[in-house]
Amino acid sequence: xxxxxxxxKRILELCDKYHYSPNKLxxxxxxxxxxxxxxxxxxxxxxxxxxxxxxxxxFKIEMKDFFDTDYFKINKIDDD
Numbered sequence: 001x002x003x004x005x006x007x008x009k010r011i012l013e014l015c016d017k018y019h020y021s022p023n024k025l026x027x028x029x030x031x032x033x034x035x036x037x038x039x040x041x042x043x044x045x046x047x048x049x050x051x052x053x054x055x056x057x058x059f060k061i062e063m064k065d066f067f068d069t070d071y072f073k074i075n076k077i078d079d080d
Contacts, residue, residue: 002078006071007047008040011055014066018059029054 001009015025022040026033031051038044039051049063056063070076 001071001076002042003072004039004042004044004047006077007052008042009071010066010069011036011040013069014055014059014061025055025058029058031055 011025012022014020015022020028022036023033025031026036029036029051031054035044035051039047052066053063056066
């Protein structure tokens with residue numbers, strides 16, 4: 001799995017957990033909807049840490065908790 005795919009999966013997982021649609025997430029986090037859609041479609045090669053911060057802030061979680069999932073284990077991320 002590529003890093004951008006792991007970010008997308010984690011965002012969708014958190015949306016499901018907190019009962020947010022991607023549109024609501026974009027609105028409430030002030031991430032432009034086009035940017036969030038691109039992130040979720042794996043079109044953003046290097047997702048911005050600031051956008052991840054905004055998501056974490058909205059969900060009231062620490063950034064370390066965002067990345068504390070098997071998606072981000074070193075052996076799970078492809079380098080290509």
